[in-house]
Amino acid sequence: MPIVLRMVAEIAMTVDLPIIGVGGVSSAEDVIKYVMAGASLVGVCTHGHMKGLGAYTSLIENISKVLDANGWSSLDEVRGLTLKRIAERAANGKTAVVEPQVPLVNHGDCILCKKCEQVCVYDAIVIEDKVQISADRCYGCGLCVSICPTDAMSQSYY
Numbered sequence: 001m002p003i004v005l006r007m008v009a010e011i012a013m014t015v016d017l018p019i020i021g022v023g024g025v026s027s028a029e030d031v032i033k034y035v036m037a038g039a040s041l042v043g044v045c046t047h048g049h050m051k052g053l054g055a056y057t058s059l060i061e062n063i064s065k066v067l068d069a070n071g072w073s074s075l076d077e078v079r080g081l082t083l084k085r086i087a088e089r090a091a092n093g094k095t096a097v098v099e100p101q102v103p104l105v106n107h108g109d110c111i112l113c114k115k116c117e118q119v120c121v122y123d124a125i126v127i128e129d130k131v132q133i134s135a136d137r138c139y140g141c142g143l144c145v146s147i148c149p150t151d152a153m154s155q156s157y158y
């Protein structure tokens with residue numbers, strides 16, 4: 001999903017056409033991320049296959065809850081916010097994050113599930129008694145942060 005999100009944002013910055021964001025959506029937050037990146041519509045498939053048909057209904061119902069919780073009134077209000085943020089950064093001379101942002105771990109929230117260790121294709125994470133990330137190996141891809149079930153990992157993009 002992070003890869004397709006980037007593609008959606010790049011397409012939205014390049015052409016003025018409706019874009020359907022598809023791939024990896026399993027929550028209302030994911031839908032909102034695609035819309036923020038410029039998607040007009042969002043597609044979901046596997047989530048309902050894995051969790052049952054009712055998962056589609058809950059996901060749709062949760063969209064307005066997540067919007068409300070963040071003070072947004074509609075998807076139209078968040079559409080393209082990421083593109084605006086990128087434009088703001090560009091105006092301040094920050095066009096891209098060029099150094100890997102090694103994730104920070106809040107060990108108090110970590111349940112040692114080891115999912116981050118399993119998904120890191122760069123072998124940057126080793127878990128013994130706690131999560132340890134090698135700054136030399138980490139590419140800052142953010143995959144571990146996106147799959148952590150307790151949001152114990154974070155990255156800062158100033």
Ligand SMILES: Cc1cc2nc3c(=O)[nH]c(=O)nc-3n(C[C@H](O)[C@H](O)[C@H](O)COP(=O)(O)O)c2cc1C
Pocket residue numbers: 022023024025043044045046047049
């Ligand atoms: C079991 C299954 C069957 C699918 N069948 C089709 C299909 O017939 N036509 C199509 O265009 N895409 C099909 N897809 C692709 C989905 O529409 C979607 O593009 C893809 O699964 C990525 O989104 P997701 O991460 O929400 O699953 C299928 C996907 C799955 C998992």
Ligand code: SF4
Pocket residue numbers: 105109110111112113114115116117127131147148149150151152153
């Ligand atoms: S995925 Fe999150 S909860 Fe699981 S071990 Fe890694 S930091 Fe801890």
Ligand code: SF4
Pocket residue numbers: 102103119120121122123124125133137138139140141142143144145
């Ligand atoms: S950000 Fe990417 S490269 Fe760095 S530890 Fe996480 S999964 Fe590995």
